[in-house]
Amino acid sequence: MSIETSPEGEVPARADLVSALLWMAFGGAVTVGAWRMDRLEHLHINRYEAPGLVPGILGAVVLLLGIILALRAVRRGALKPVAAASREGWGRMAVIIAAMLTYSVLLVGRGPPFWLSTAAFVTLFIFFFDRGRQSALGRSTARQALLALAFGIATSAVVSLAFEHIFYVRLP
Amino acid sequence: MFQGLVVFGNSLAGFLTLESIFFVLAATLVGVVIGALPGLTATMGVALMTTLTLKLPANQALLVLICTYVGAIYGGSRSAILLNIPGTPASAASCMDGFALARQGMAGRAMGIATSGSVLGTVVGILCLALFTPLLGDMALKFGAYEFFWLAAFGVIIAATLTGGDALKGWIAGFAGLFIATIGQDGIHAFERFNFGNRDLAGGISLVPALVGAFGFAEILVAMKERRPPVKVSALDSVIPKIVDVLRYWRTIIRSGLIGTFMGIVPGVGEDVAAWSSYAAAKRASREKELFGKGSMEGLMAAETGNNACVPGAIIPVLTLQVPGSAPAAVLMAAMLIHGVKPGPMIMIESPQFVYDIVAMMMLATFGILLYGLTLTRLLVQVLRVPTTIIVPIILVLCTIGSFALASRLFDIWVMVGFGVLGFFLRQYGYPMAPLVLGIVLGDLLEKNFRRGLVLSDGDLMPFVTRPISAVLATTIVLIVLLRLPTVRRLFSRKTGMEAA
Numbered sequence: 160m161s162i163e164t165s166p167e168g169e170v171p172a173r174a175d176l177v178s179a180l181l182w183m184a185f186g187g188a189v190t191v192g193a194w195r196m197d198r199l200e201h202l203h204i205n206r207y208e209a210p211g212l213v214p215g216i217l218g219a220v221v222l223l224l225g226i227i228l229a230l231r232a233v234r235r236g237a238l239k240p241v242a243a244a245s246r247e248g249w250g251r252m253a254v255i256i257a258a259m260l261t262y263s264v265l266l267v268g269r270g271p272p273f274w275l276s277t278a279a280f281v282t283l284f285i286f287f288f289d290r291g292r293q294s295a296l297g298r299s300t301a302r303q304a305l306l307a308l309a310f311g312i313a314t315s316a317v318v319s320l321a322f323e324h325i326f327y328v329r330l331p
Numbered sequence: 332m333f334q335g336l337v338v339f340g341n342s343l344a345g346f347l348t349l350e351s352i353f354f355v356l357a358a359t360l361v362g363v364v365i366g367a368l369p370g371l372t373a374t375m376g377v378a379l380m381t382t383l384t385l386k387l388p389a390n391q392a393l394l395v396l397i398c399t400y401v402g403a404i405y406g407g408s409r410s411a412i413l414l415n416i417p418g419t420p421a422s423a424a425s426c427m428d429g430f431a432l433a434r435q436g437m438a439g440r441a442m443g444i445a446t447s448g449s450v451l452g453t454v455v456g457i458l459c460l461a462l463f464t465p466l467l468g469d470m471a472l473k474f475g476a477y478e479f480f481w482l483a484a485f486g487v488i489i490a491a492t493l494t495g496g497d498a499l500k501g502w503i504a505g506f507a508g509l510f511i512a513t514i515g516q517d518g519i520h521a522f523e524r525f526n527f528g529n530r531d532l533a534g535g536i537s538l539v540p541a542l543v544g545a546f547g548f549a550e551i552l553v554a555m556k557e558r559r560p561p562v563k564v565s566a567l568d569s570v571i572p573k574i575v576d577v578l579r580y581w582r583t584i585i586r587s588g589l590i591g592t593f594m595g596i597v598p599g600v601g602e603d604v605a606a607w608s609s610y611a612a613a614k615r616a617s618r619e620k621e622l623f624g625k626g627s628m629e630g631l632m633a634a635e636t637g638n639n640a641c642v643p644g645a646i647i648p649v650l651t652l653q654v655p656g657s658a659p660a661a662v663l664m665a666a667m668l669i670h671g672v673k674p675g676p677m678i679m680i681e682s683p684q685f686v687y688d689i690v691a692m693m694m695l696a697t698f699g700i701l702l703y704g705l706t707l708t709r710l711l712v713q714v715l716r717v718p719t720t721i722i723v724p725i726i727l728v729l730c731t732i733g734s735f736a737l738a739s740r741l742f743d744i745w746v747m748v749g750f751g752v753l754g755f756f757l758r759q760y761g762y763p764m765a766p767l768v769l770g771i772v773l774g775d776l777l778e779k780n781f782r783r784g785l786v787l788s789d790g791d792l793m794p795f796v797t798r799p800i801s802a803v804l805a806t807t808i809v810l811i812v813l814l815r816l817p818t819v820r821r822l823f824s825r826k827t828g829m830e831a832a
Contacts, residue, residue, distance in 0.1 A: 170497075170761035178760045182503055189510060192525060199520060207785035210522040213778040217510040224503045231499070248556065255555050256752065259548070263731045263748045268741045273732070281724045288555070289720035314725050318732060326386050328736040331744075 175228060176237035182225035189218025258284060268331030274319045282311030335461065338684060342691040351394060351695075358395040359699030360707075362402020363409075367711050369416040370554030370719060371726070373403035373602070374546040374658045379726075381539055381666040382733030389670035394692045396666055400659050401453060401642055401696035404602050405704070408445035408635055409711050412438055421602030421641075424610040424634035431626035439568035439708075440576075444628055446704030447572035448584065448635030453697045455588025455636070456595065456643030461690045463596075464679070467651040468686075471676035474652070476784040477795050481804035482598070483509075483777035486654055488808050490599025491766040498815045504762045508770020509777055511536055518779050531742035538665040540734040540743040541750045541771055545764055546658070547730040548751025551723045553758060558719075570708045580632045583613050591637035595644020599769045601657035602638040602645075609637025643693050650674045650686055654773065658765050661772045669737075 193215030198206070258280075266276035286307035293303045322328040346355075358380065365376035380399045384392035407422030412429035422429075425445065432441035474482070487509060491501025514525045515535030526532035577584070587609035594605035613633030614623045623630045645656030646663065653675040655661035667674055678686060734747040754764055788794045796805050813819050 174760055178762075182507075185507070189525075196524065197522065199522065202520070204520065205786050207790055208519055208782055210517040210520060210524055213781055214510055214513045214524060217506055217513065220506045221503060221510065224499060224506065228499055228503065252552070252556055256552065256755075259552075259727055260748060260752075262727065263548075263744055267731055267735070267744060277728050281728065284724035285721055288723075289718060292718055292720065310721060310725075314728055318728055322732055322736060326383065326736060328732070329739055330732070331735050331739075331741065 171241070172232045172235040172237035173241060175232035175235070179225050179229035179232055183222055183229065186218045186220070186222030186225055190215055190222060193218055255288065273330040274315045277318060278311040278315035280311075281314045282307045285310050335465075335687070339461065339687040339690055342684065342687040343694065345390075345688070346394065346691055346695060351391065354391055354395050355398050355695045355699050356702075358398035359402040359696055359703060362399035363406035363700065363703050363707065363711070364714055365399070366403035366406025366422075367409040367418045367715060368717070368722065369410050369414070369418055370550060371722070372419045372546065372550065372659075373400055373407075373421065374542070374662055375550055375726075376400070376403045377659045377662040377666075378539060378543045378546055379729055379733055381662060381669070382543065382729075382736050384666075385669070385736060389667075389672055390688060392670055393663075393667065393672070393689070394695070396663055397646075397689070397692040398696040398699055400663065401639070401693065402700055402703070403659075404638055404642055405445075405449040405635075405700040406711075407638075408449065409442065409708075410715055412441045412445060412631075413712065414715065419602070421606055421638040422634075423603055424606040424638075425631055427610070427624050427634070428622075428627045428630040429634075431624070432628070432631065435626055437568060437626075439570045440573070441628075441631060442570045442704070442708060443572035444576055444631050445635045446570070446701065447577050448587075448632045449639040450697055450701050450704070451577070451584050452588050452591055452636035452639035453642060453693065453700070455585065456592045456640035457690055457693045457697070459589075459592040459640075460643040460647055460693065461687070464647055464650050464686050465683075467596075467647060468676060468679035471651045474676060474800065475798070476780040476787060477798055477801045478804065479652075479776055479780040480784055480795070481801055481808070482652060482654055483773040483780070485804050485808055486598035486773050487766055487770050488811055489597060490769045491763065492811050492815060493597075493600045493604055496763055497761055500760075500762045501766045504757065504764070505766035505770045508767040508772075509774040510770075511541075511767075512771050512774020513778055518775060519782065531740065536746055536771065537737065537743055538771065539662070539669070539737055540746040542662050542665065542768060543730050543734050544747035544750030545754040545768055546662075547726065548747060549754030549758065549764070551726050551730075552751065552755040554719050555723055571705060576628060576632070580629050582616075583629050583633050584636050586612060586616070587633040587636035588640040591640030592644035592647075594637070595641035595656045595660075596647050598648055598654045598656060599765060601659070601765065602641040605641035605644070606634040606638040609633045609640075643690075646689060646693075650678055650689065651676060653776065655769065658768060661768055664772065 193211035196211035198209040198211065262276065262280040266280065267273060286304055289307070290303065319330060323330055361380065362376055365371045366373060376399050377396050380396055384395045387395065403419055404421050407417055407419035408425045408429065410416050410418035411422040411425040412433050415426050415430035417423040417426055429441050429445065432438065487505035488502065491505045492498045515533055516523055523533045590609045590612055591605040594600050594608055610630055610633050613629055614620055617623065617629055619627060619629065641657065645660035648654045648656045649660050649664045653664065655664050664674065672685065730747060731744055734743045735741065737743055757767070758764065784795060794801070796802055
């Protein structure tokens with residue numbers, strides 16, 4: 160299933176309560192921020208043009224919907240003790256997210272040239288995360304590394320050359 | 332009538348250059364491949380291609396994007412039939428009968444049906460696009476601030492309601508999206524809001540990096556979380572569509588085409604809902620109901636006609652109202668704005684040629700999918716074998732450099748990453764993405780028209796509910812929300828239960 164469709168399966172009531180509380184905090188913060196925002200009275204503008212009006216209303220709606228969600232979650236048993244949720248697979252996801260953030264936020268545009276960070280990222284990502292599948296196919300570590308390196312260099316070369324010479328983008 | 336045909340002829344002739352034909356072939360191929368690969372969707376394809384076509388002239392860039400969009404919606408049927416995994420959400424309904432046919436050794440015939448359904452669905456949609464855009468454009472001229480405010484609210488509410496899942500969470504996501512659109516300088520007094528002194532944030536959240544994040548970065552995270560088993564593809568029979576299949580189901584094709592187009596026109600309701608509604612309608616009307624889900628050619632034809640007819644349908648409100656009909660159409664609209672094309676109620680007056688240009692682009696995209704539908708099957712089977720772990724880092728590189736390329740700002744990369752991580756976690760907690768994104772797209776429209784309306788009426792809220800079109804939109808929104816409340820639903824079900832008894 161992909162991100163465009165609605166998620167399948169029931170989300171536990173406890174998780175709903177957690178997200179509802181976060182939304183309530185968010186909606187409340189937005190409403191307070193909008194209320195305290197300058198209403199530009201010194202400009203003698205129409206009071207319906209105050210910049211905080213719409214964000215304030217939207218924040219209040221999010222707060223209200225958050226409260227409804229929280230109440231619904233409580234009614235569905237969010238406060239009852241439950242067995243600890245399975246955290247299987249989350250360790251791997253944390254590593255994947257960290258790797259992706261390292262590339263996009265820490266490497267690109269901050270030190271190493273784009274082509275180098277891209278080649279290194281693609282190579283290492285494929286080498287580590289495709290390892291299970293490749294090993295199952297009976298490929299040796301050296302061959303896996305070579306394959307990953309080939310993908311890394313090819314991606315970096317094609318993307319760098321295409322963006323620099325066809326799309327005329329100054330690479331970060 | 333004939334004047335329209337002449338203008339359309341001019342548009343089509345304008346695209347019959349070697350360069351344009353090359354773009355059509357390349358972009359449709361990219362679309363079909365993106366659509367076929369599970370985990371990569373039409374929205375992501377159009378968003379990524381937007382960043383790649385920045386330097387092209389507006390018409391060529393939009394040609395590429397429309398071909399990618401049409402190609403991706405069609406391409407999703409390949410993996411639906413061969414793997415029982417919808418390549419895009421739009422093809423989920425095609426899995427039902429497509430895969431069943433493939434298991435009976437008729438994968439090729441199923442793909443032929445998908446090709447003819449998609450091509451004819453697009454044609455029905457294109458006809459509606461050409462006919463209804465001028466009509467809806469005329470109607471849109473009657474829209475004032477009050478109506479546009481309700482239209483924006485309607486888009487967010489209905490996107491959250493009709494895309495299935497938890498409507499309450501959809502509304503939360505939608506309103507959060509509307510709020511995100513208000514970050515940065517406000518549209519009337521350029522007052523900086525919620526930017527915490529940050530210069531980049533004062534300019535607001537750019538739409539394309541946010542979309543690339545929500546539909547690209549988040550999507551590859553979801554793909555990495557759900558590990559896909561290795562691909563096994565059965566033998567293929569001929570993929571050439573059979574005329575007899577088309578003739579036999581002509582009623583289904585026209586019905587599904589019209590349903591798909593209508594679903595496209597409704598703001599925020601995308602190809603997946605179009606496919607499911609066409610499928611359900613075909614099942615109700617069919618003489619072979621019992622075959623549905625077990626390998627019904629009619630069911631597959633309905634789903635594939637419906638989802639492709641939705642594409643031109645979704646573009647109609649983009650052109651006339653500046654309100655996207657689906658998630659990929661939202662990206663397409665953002666791309667139009669980047670290229671200096673301003674869709675909206677004035678389009679039929681200011682640049683009527685543009686509407687026919689879009690019709691011509693759709694037509695060329697249809698030729699593209701027909702061509703690839705007949706020729707590309709074996710290559711696509713190979714593409715489907717490429718594992719997610721190899722595609723993911725390459726897509727991430729494209730998301731990153733693509734977001735940067737828009738304005739050469741590192742800030743846009745951070746926006747992309749921020750929305751990606753946020754989108755991934757929201758999804759894990761059961762929040763749909765479409766209303767959030769539609770909220771970001773429609774936030775500006777909603778805010779400006781709400782404030783304008785209040786200023787015009789000097790704070791009186793009555794015109795928001797007493798003007799005829801406003802009243803209809805407001806009542807529809809209230810009904811939609813009421814029907815989602817558990818108490819009202821229980822009341823209705825008790826009533827129908829009593830009637831039945």
